[in-house]
Amino acid sequence: MVKAGIIGATGYAGNEIVRLLLGHKDVEIKWFGSRSYIDQQYADIYQNFFKLVDAKCMDDNMAALADEVDVIFTATPQGLCASLINEEILSKCKVIDLSADFRIKDVKKYEKWYGIEHKSPQFIEEAVYGLCEINREDIRKARLIANPGCYPTCSTLSIYPLLKEGLIDPNTIIIDAKSGTSGAGRGAKVPNLYCEVNESIKAYGVATHRHTPEIEDQLGYACGQEVMINFTPHLVPMNRGILVTAYASLTKDVTYEEVKAAYDKYYKDEFFVRVLNKDVCPQTRNVEGSNFVDVNFKIDPRTKRVIMMGAIDNLVKGAAGQAVQNMNLMFGFDENEGLKQIPMCP
Amino acid sequence: MVKAGIIGATGYAGNEIVRLLLGHKDVEIKWFGSRSYIDQQYADIYQNFFKLVDAKCMDDNMAALADEVDVIFTATPQGLCASLINEEILSKCKVIDLSADFRIKDVKKYEKWYGIEHKSPQFIEEAVYGLCEINREDIRKARLIANPGCYPTCSTLSIYPLLKEGLIDPNTIIIDAKSGTSGAGRGAKVPNLYCEVNESIKAYGVATHRHTPEIEDQLGYACGQEVMINFTPHLVPMNRGILVTAYASLTKDVTYEEVKAAYDKYYKDEFFVRVLNKDVCPQTRNVEGSNFVDVNFKIDPRTKRVIMMGAIDNLVKGAAGQAVQNMNLMFGFDENEGLKQIPMCP
Amino acid sequence: MVKAGIIGATGYAGNEIVRLLLGHKDVEIKWFGSRSYIDQQYADIYQNFFKLVDAKCMDDNMAALADEVDVIFTATPQGLCASLINEEILSKCKVIDLSADFRIKDVKKYEKWYGIEHKSPQFIEEAVYGLCEINREDIRKARLIANPGCYPTCSTLSIYPLLKEGLIDPNTIIIDAKSGTSGAGRGAKVPNLYCEVNESIKAYGVATHRHTPEIEDQLGYACGQEVMINFTPHLVPMNRGILVTAYASLTKDVTYEEVKAAYDKYYKDEFFVRVLNKDVCPQTRNVEGSNFVDVNFKIDPRTKRVIMMGAIDNLVKGAAGQAVQNMNLMFGFDENEGLKQIPMCP
Amino acid sequence: MVKAGIIGATGYAGNEIVRLLLGHKDVEIKWFGSRSYIDQQYADIYQNFFKLVDAKCMDDNMAALADEVDVIFTATPQGLCASLINEEILSKCKVIDLSADFRIKDVKKYEKWYGIEHKSPQFIEEAVYGLCEINREDIRKARLIANPGCYPTCSTLSIYPLLKEGLIDPNTIIIDAKSGTSGAGRGAKVPNLYCEVNESIKAYGVATHRHTPEIEDQLGYACGQEVMINFTPHLVPMNRGILVTAYASLTKDVTYEEVKAAYDKYYKDEFFVRVLNKDVCPQTRNVEGSNFVDVNFKIDPRTKRVIMMGAIDNLVKGAAGQAVQNMNLMFGFDENEGLKQIPMCP
Incomplete structure (x- = not known):
């Protein structure tokens, strides 16, 4: 043990x-x-x-x-x-x-x-950045893991394949993210009171949120150049869940199948990443309590942009679950040992 | 298999x-x-x-x-x-x-x-009434299980020990129950729409809810006489959870320790029933996603009544979890096999 | 002005x-x-x-x-x-x-x-107890008003007519109340955080809540004898609203019409008290943002008890609205001046 | 009358x-x-x-x-x-x-x-497009008003001044919008059930939502050229409220004061549009139940984009309130007659 x-x-x-x-x-x-x-x-x-x-x-x-x-x-x-x-x-x-x-x-x-x-x-x-799907081999040998932030986990995994494959222009990436309130922690602060959060939504940390450079670093590694993004997090009246809606300009005309193939190339053998069926939008309830990441995309031929979407449970894949996944890799356990919780819905 | x-x-x-x-x-x-x-x-x-x-x-x-x-x-x-x-x-x-x-x-x-x-x-x-903690041996031999209702499960387990031990007067029992909305099912009905349920609470089925005779039967078996109760369910803006607050007149002066001993007599070896520490009130979030039943009580020396409280996840111990628990007993598996989910909180 | x-x-x-x-x-x-x-x-x-x-x-x-x-x-x-x-x-x-x-x-x-x-x-x-529907004349002349508590307002108005008319036994009254979270105030405390309240319900202050003696006093004035009740408040995941579900034994056989007449006797000219139609249960959403009190009742012929229900917005009729109603009386304004907000729903 | x-x-x-x-x-x-x-x-x-x-x-x-x-x-x-x-x-x-x-x-x-x-x-x-702040004079004379959609109202008012003043590039506009569930109407559909919406967030109608051409038309009128945008609505677990987070590239280096002046130019005399103080993010709770539109912006000097934000109550300024505002203009009443409701919070 x-x-x-x-x-x-x-x-x-x-x-x-x-x-x-x-x-x-x-x-x-x-x-x-x-x-x-x-x-x-x-x-x-x-x-x-x-x-x-x-x-x-x-x-x-x-x-x-x-x-x-x-x-x-x-x-x-x-x-x-x-x-x-x-x-x-x-x-x-x-x-x-x-x-x-x-x-x-x-x-x-x-x-x-x-x-x-x-x-x-x-x-x-x-220190190894513990995004298992991307840095798996380095994690196995690491002594010290930097477990990724919740927003960076969801953002990076949603965007990574298209950036890596050169399908999107790195300079056009805009990430609009929405998080449940557990992400704000358990500190006794007025803005986190039930009556302050319930029945409302707001952006916060606009253009200044600390997860911005972390996301930019990871996206930069993916495309081999410096990346500067807009990242706007929002507080949503729910306990758990992060949804990322990311926008970028396509570098060329692509079909649904081509973009899907890019996601599949990187994720088809990943237990925790689920590339959804065509036109199904990720929603946080479908990953609640689990270590899954649900991703999908939509091409907008009018604007020649692609909308990339991802959903995680911020406390599991966005924190504790990914930490355990890292531990599993470091100790040679099955990567999903202790992480087979099925999303609980409703 | x-x-x-x-x-x-x-x-x-x-x-x-x-x-x-x-x-x-x-x-x-x-x-x-x-x-x-x-x-x-x-x-x-x-x-x-x-x-x-x-x-x-x-x-x-x-x-x-x-x-x-x-x-x-x-x-x-x-x-x-x-x-x-x-x-x-x-x-x-x-x-x-x-x-x-x-x-x-x-x-x-x-x-x-x-x-x-x-x-x-x-x-x-x-048919055997599948309330495992009470009818365990009959369940093991059954072909047909009547899996208990959600309210009856929570109500019966909250009240059973005191009734069985003769500490409360059966004719004075009042059960005020509160349920999350998943109990209303997945039918497409206006009263179950988000905007109809959210930010509101109401009683329903007052003095007429169909779980009333089921609860009365089970309480009657416990005390060996016919029982007639008031049972009032309420709809609460949350997905899961049932909380029962039950009131009854004590048949004699009792101490905290005596009442606690009655609960412990029946539940001390039960994996799924947790008799909470003194003055801790059950809350549904502490059993969410799990098959646990959290119960506790408070003696009111002023009115000589006892307030009995219980919390379950209506979809687990109140439905699917108890069904699996019954299956485990019927097939000779460990009673908690597949049911060790830890409550998810928040 | x-x-x-x-x-x-x-x-x-x-x-x-x-x-x-x-x-x-x-x-x-x-x-x-x-x-x-x-x-x-x-x-x-x-x-x-x-x-x-x-x-x-x-x-x-x-x-x-x-x-x-x-x-x-x-x-x-x-x-x-x-x-x-x-x-x-x-x-x-x-x-x-x-x-x-x-x-x-x-x-x-x-x-x-x-x-x-x-x-x-x-x-x-x-000091005059500022429950306008009952103490109107004294309020007009008062210098100092004790504005009633939220639970006592809703409880007293729900029960008052039946107690005053001698239709229920004062010694059998049990009040099970449910409140939105704004009742807990705006203090920065962990139990009031969004993630602690959302998706859960619990009782609190069982047999010890401070509103108990206030309710007992008011009910006592109504029936001319000392009253001892059980009062159990619960915290509900919503911003506003109090729902009271009260139980009492009837002192005699009564019809729906007789009980209805008792409510109408006291409330038929009251602007803010709405005695609902038969079998319609009060729900807090129907009074949200307004100074209304919705009340109703259900006779249970099986147990010879009556279930009395009331709903208010705890911040309006349960606090600020009633305070303004008192002010209106004290200064000779129309009693509902500034208080004609229509409940907002959803 | x-x-x-x-x-x-x-x-x-x-x-x-x-x-x-x-x-x-x-x-x-x-x-x-x-x-x-x-x-x-x-x-x-x-x-x-x-x-x-x-x-x-x-x-x-x-x-x-x-x-x-x-x-x-x-x-x-x-x-x-x-x-x-x-x-x-x-x-x-x-x-x-x-x-x-x-x-x-x-x-x-x-x-x-x-x-x-x-x-x-x-x-x-x-037919006159009934966005009062922009088409006031035409509305006064109209027989037939096309009352604006909820998303177009919030989107247009958030972006209009910067587009009109030429401060942003029309071809770079991305609108990420979030709506409470009342926007989905009162039809009895499974996806709108409490348990389907609560504790979750999702995008819908990605790249295909019908409000897209309406927004594009209005933005086009503002800048005098055809505009093509990305518009992504999201469903949020709350009753009311729309929040718009819009992104666009700045056409030149601007200071906070210059952008603020653009908003003030169009809104300083508007009763219903509130340009918030620096760094205060609009949140839907602050306009709930009212006809107000809260807008603000943040310049990101790193990416040379501006993030424009707006919040409305979708049922008031996004529907019924704006309809009444139009009626007031058409009949010569004070524009805010019947619309002075103060936002209710919490």
Whole structure:
């Protein structure tokens, strides 16, 4: 049995890692880290785990934790993982960081967009960006995984095949994304109250959201040139789910079959990516609770643009599920072990 | 592998049976019955199953189905199962009926509350009421299971221990229940439209709901006398979940510990029933997607009443999950095989 | 023009007073009190008022305010109004207190249920309980109004006629109430976050909720004897609305017409109380945004109980609307001036 | 008093016209047309109007209606108004058509996008497109108003000033729109059921939605050239509200102040259009229940694009409210008479 520790276990992403690992046949959780709730029963904080988890919340002493476990998940605010990690820890156990600390290779870019100093730039190069469908082989050998952001996961997987195949112009990409409210975290803030979110929709972080450079980096790797996009996230009154609607100009006249072939080329053997049937639009309910990514596209012959769409559960493929998928690759388990949850609908 | 057929696979309960059986290691689904969608791909109706189910919808020919499978689930409107079933079918395979056809032992009572003639009264006596926690041994030997209604499941399990132990007066029981909208089914009716349900709550079927006699029967068996209750269901703007708040007068002065002991007496070894810690109120989100029943109680020394509360997922423990639990008992599988889903929260 | 000041203008009830008074032809708001947001533009806090309110938030200096306005609304936590009020203030202007400070005549009962010391017990006797349909004449002459709680308003109006007419046994009353989330206020607390409330329902404050003695007092006045009830509130995933489902044993055999006549006796000339047609259940959507109270009942001949139901918008008739209705009475305006909003549906 | 008749009074838009006209001091409703509910009490269909409307539903005999009223609102499916209208009717009363029948000047374009034959092309030229902020003077003199679609209203008003001022390139406009579910109407269809919409988001009508040519026409008029856009609507789990997020390339380097000045040039005297403060994103909750349009923008200097955002209540400014605003102009009333509802929040 692989032993796992979670730092930040009482956030929504941490709680989801717990849900998934409890159903994983080869892993046991040894450490439920939560600075805010130290010494409280974990199942008192998340009562869905009543009678299923009998453990108290621990502090976030990563060095101590490294002696006890084989893998550490950090589901914590930006900067914490970078401030705790060191060579000794990495020599003892694998680390999967769900924060943004190691996602962006250019430390200056990270510091500019996140507004904080990076405390461990020496590990940035080594860290592998854990988008399994694209970086699978590197992930298998990694000690440190930068688990992708929720929006970047959904955006990149929706756009990747067309960009890689040169079917769209990188300079025309516009991503309009919509997220459920769990993406805003469990902090007690007025804008996240039920009555502030319910029965409303709004954009936020317009032209400034921190996931922008992460998406641009990944799209840039795909097409071999620098990419600058517009990315606009929206807050939707639902618990879970991210929907991406992306627009780009086609580089040439293409048929449905040609574009479909591009998606199939990259995804036909992927368990978690489902390229939907013609004219079926992805909707978040069809992936809820699962690690699936539903993608599809529509060619608009009038404007010579293509509309690319993708849907994920932000807490699963957008966070905890992808983290477990990364862990599976790193430890040689079946890639979908513990991740076969079927989307729950309604 | 046990072979299963589902009649009514495109209703919400049928769809949930599919979700659960796909994760059951000893069962394969051979028949997705749906009169409304014959010959259409099942995964086109429920796109959450895209790439997971490759089968077309079939008719509801129960006789033909009986030759092909070991167990039939009927998730159909009242009257259908009773109109199709016969001795030959029952001699070939087991039947788990999710409708009300075989729940009520007094056929006259059934016909009065449901307003239809019962077509197979000869099987009523044989049918076992599939509330596993109470009728486990009979279920193991049954050919025909009357799978309990959603409200009766939650109501009975919330009240049973105190009634069985004589701690409450049967004539004072009032059950105020609240249900998510999936309980109303997938029929295209104006009152179930999003804009009719959202941002509102109402009672319905006041003093006339058909689950009333079913609950009264079960409570009557528990206390050995006839019971007459008030039962008021309410429609809540959420997909899943039933919450029962039940009131009864205590028959004597009791302490918290005494009442707790009554619950523990019946439920301490039950995997699916969780008696919560003192003063923790059940909430439906903590059982969502799972087969758990969360129960608790509060003594009001001022009025000498006890408030009993229970929460289930109406589609799981209130329908499909309990059906699978019954199947597990009937076929000698572990009772929780395929039913270990951890509640998903948020 | 009557000049009004609001202490606590940035809570949900305060915000609703603003909405209503802006549409009141005889009132202008002179003071938007909000300790948390002093010197910020009120319309920056509640952007629905952008271009409609051009004023900054002020402190809660009630003495200074009394010099500037004719009426003060206090939409503040328990204890604040009692700590600020004094004879001088009351000699200068009228006060409508939306907190519980002056609702309960027995100061010991108040202090026990609220757990705080009452700072101005000398005004309790003078204060008039502002349930307009019942205490109209006293309200007209009052200096200090105790604006009723949301649950007590809906509960009392639903039950009052039957209790007053002796049709139900006061000792058997059980009130099961359901509220939208705005009733929990705008405080930044984890349990009120969108993802904690959405897709769930739960009871809270079981057998201990502070509105219990207030309801008991009012019901007691109606029947002329002490009343002890069970009151159980529930949190519902919607913004607005309270639904009360109340149960009581009938004191004699009665027909639908007799019970209907009891309701009509008290409500037939009431603008805001709508006794619905036979078998129509109140639902909160039908009163949303309005000051209406929809009530109805159902006799259960089997159990000889009656189920009484009522629906209000908790922020309007349950708080701000009733406060304005009280103000209208106190200043001699038409009782429904500024309160003719038609329920918005959907 | 102006006498009004409504054909299609039991749809959501028709119901909203009723709500608004009941609060209009110069109008009385004489005809509640609803083919589906003839002879039923209108307040039985929409119980929010209980005790407020005492009238039965009538048929859709437009000729008979024209003899009785001064203005007819048709809130009906595409094609109905065009099939009923004639010169005699228009000579007797004014007609405000909420369907798309007279919005598009090119009848071939209409017939292609809507897939039906236009029965009254002779009135297309005369009909005035009722976007009051832009066509005010023509509306005052019109007999027949084509009331704008919900998406076109919000899209056009969000983009108009920048296009008119030449600040954006018409060929780069992409509109990503999000709508509450009331926009889908009150028809009993499975995709509009609560459990199908709740907890999900999806795009629909991608590259094919019928509002596309209407938006293109209006934007074309603004910039004096043909415009081709991408328009993608999404279904959001909420009752009301449309949010538009539109993208376009700037034609030159501009400052915040310059773009703001363009909006102010067209909207500074408009009662219903609110240009929000810098960096405040429109959200639908801030306009709910009102006729306001909240717009704002954000310049992205990196991509040299501007993101334009707008929020309306789809049933008010997107349908019934704008219809009443048109009526006010046509009859010489104050433009905001009956439309001063303050947004209700939460």
